[in-house]
Amino acid sequence: MNVVDRLVPGVTTVTLNARYYALHGLIAAEARKRNLGITAAQDLLRRAEVVVGAVSTQHYQRHHAAHEAISRPHAYDVILPKVRKGGVDIGALAAPKVYAQPNWGFWPAYRGSEMLLRIVTRANEIAPGERFDHAAVRAGLDGVLGLVNERTLDTDTLDTNAELCVCGSVDSPDGAWLAELFSSPGADSNATRAGVRRQTLRMIARVVQLTEVRRVTRDISRFVAYDPVAFDDDVLAGIDLTAEWRGLVLRNASTTAWRGLWAWLVNSIEGLTTRADLSDRFAAALPSVTTKNFQDGLPSTLTDTGRPAPAEHDPDLAATATPLWSLSVLLLGARRARELTGHELHGFQGHDPEDILEELAPTWLADRLDDWADRPLRDFARWLTMIMIDRSQRLALAKARPDPKNGTLKIPTRVHTRDELVFRDSTETAGAAALRWDQLAGILAGMGVLARDEDVWTLGPRGDLLV
Template identity: 45%
Template sequence: MEEPQWSSPGLDVATGRYPLSVERHVMRMVDHLVPGVTTVTPHARYYTLHGLVAAHADAAGLTAPAAQELLRRAEVALAAVSFAHHSPAHEWLPRAHGADALAHRLRSGSVSVTESAVPGKGGYVGNAWGFWGPYAKSETVLGILNPGPMPVPGPQLDGTAVRDGLGELLDLAAEETLRVEDIAPLGARLCVCAGGERPDGTWLAHLLCRPDAAGTGPHSMTRQQTIRLLARIVDTHHVAHFAWDIGSVLAFGEFLATDAVADGIDVAPVWRGVVLRNYSVGAWRRLWSWLVAQVEGMVPVGELADRFAEELPDVTVAAFLSSLPATHSTTGVPLPAEHDLRLTDEPLPVTELRVLAVGARRADELSGRVRDAFLGPRGVELGPEWVGRWLDERRPIGLRDAARDLVHILVARSQRVALAKARRRPDGSLWLPTRLEKRGGWLYRTSQEGRGDVGLRLWQLGAVLATCGVLRYHDQHWSVTGLGRDLVA
């Protein structure tokens, strides 16, 4: 070394996801129940578009770079057509991927396909393969594509259907410039909302819904049963908000046991257990987010514990538990205790601690497959059984004192989780994924924690089914289409 130099930082504290690691069981169960749809795949037409690109690339013998350019240009064309066709009637459906990035150019009346398709800054998306990445696993699970470094036709791909439905996009992708007024009339055939009335959408609907569809993965039957269950709920209830309204039916009430169709669907009790467990998962996430938000500057752990305690009523743990709402009817049917608690005006820490206590009570009330799906791996820290034991052991003491202990438990767990995810980089520095850093007995945060619930993919599945013709959203509510009735009957 010729002169002194600065070394690389020894520790890089960066934002991380799932700081308490309470989500794993729910996420694993949802992956089993809804294979082929994820939280980032809301559009049926990207499944068929990527199939179209794969079929064309295979037939034309395109190299990977050429296929990549075709895919990006085709996604730009789809975003442009969908932007031109967008209307208030489509507000329920997310915009086509990349449409927001192109919105400024599209509002000017035209867009350069070549400039927009270039990866990086100024393009419609930075990823070299566009939006294929988020959809690739789902398309492979469904058999639309085969695994590989570029889109390759899979055993379930119907090349004729995707060409008949979306083939015009390849012509648009070959254009240098697209004028909004010229492509607007094409929206009725090519928009992300229009797949339900096109051959590519009908083919995808059969692939998703038919129990006799071969080669769609080891868990295809669970997906098909899930779709049948959701369609039955839509057909028998007023569903305005897809995930919210259907989630309530799945979690609470007698419908799953008394409806002749729902009672015969094997995954129905599994869904009940998963949705109920997700209330507890969401409670931990909300509670932890609230705690992290209290850390301004350097805060001692004990002071954070005191802030939490001050939000709670000055009662014993036993009195707190006795104040919980009823969780089941006289016939053993789950009542919407968690749902109702979150409609109250109590402080967030009180509400979410009550939701956790309700979940702990359900561990002893549920039975059979509902209980198995609710509990998952047994005895894990912060799981419903753990919460139940923790509360029972502290019944005689004050709730505020118990809450102080809980803060220390959560801070210690967050540090263990972050260290378990930490990675040493090639330059010797340490990457630590956490938003809340602990030094000695002091805490400081680098950013706020999210508090949203774990996605159960219900909304995304509903959107995919609506854009391939199985469901329909009209006049502020959902319904089953004629095609949907034929496929899920």
């Protein structure tokens, strides 16, 4: 996740729409202009978000095709019933903890990104940043300030102000400003955040030109990691971060495998279970071979030309049950830790020496596999189960905090241990760690850099910024 954060500066898993970046900058500028106190600024911001949310919800209902590549507005499910009734009470929805729980509405989800982009200031007060283009944003969103003080928004008003919809930034002045800010023409060096972001954006733009992308993360990941075209294309080869992203995609496979294996182990706990019983369940799901023999039977991680092979997506491997599949992918990742070099290796293992050798990291696992090479795979699985349980407890204790209400220590964990017994208080979920490409694609679509036609992603009207 640290590598993802570095390679996609300005975007997180909860920044969903381009227009909110501009809207928050506008409200910051207006609050500074009016010299508003914190409470008044919060109220103005919440009312503005409700206006944009209501207009966008109405437009989404009437013109769904215009939103094909763009996420629905925040609080859509809360605002929709009001829109359908024909009247949105701005004050009622904008009240604290109604359409959004935080006092600042949905701004907390965006503020870190907006500060990094210098749309808003880094100070504790709400104020516009040095990269905020007031004229461009007012030209696109000035209508918001004309509606925030209305009591209600009826259907006609929502339709009349459709240009304020989250999809409106595709061809509006605020969208053009944001597209320039995100794409940062001329900043191609990976020594700056702007340059890193531009390289990532250029890579994604080039991929949608070279192959059919329907599901962003799935299709771009497989293309960048394994497709020969991704290695041979001059544009992609000229972007240093393409190789780093390739390494990160391969590492994400290992992360997904750890999550899947841990979820399977946790959900295998039934009432009070001994550590030995839980480790035996893992062992029983594996073949009776040595650890080395099992490794040797895994798919090749390199092609004949020495490039990464799609071993993680081998059909026979995909057909196996969760514990066997997870362990197989983890062992493939351990093998890759000794095969990858250069930028690919940097993306795969990160740049922090402590993380590279961290427990459960691919390099750590590769070293442990050497120790277990001639010993039974099932015994290795039993040992690994103990490692995972102990690690989960250490991490939980590291995150433990006293409850300010009653002073008791809150330990964030589903798994609890008592000597040799383990039990859980809820089920565990699995899944891949987010590369943020889906969020990034939606934001780029909102500013007209990308688009989607019949479920296929393409360059948008402002895509030339990345060509």
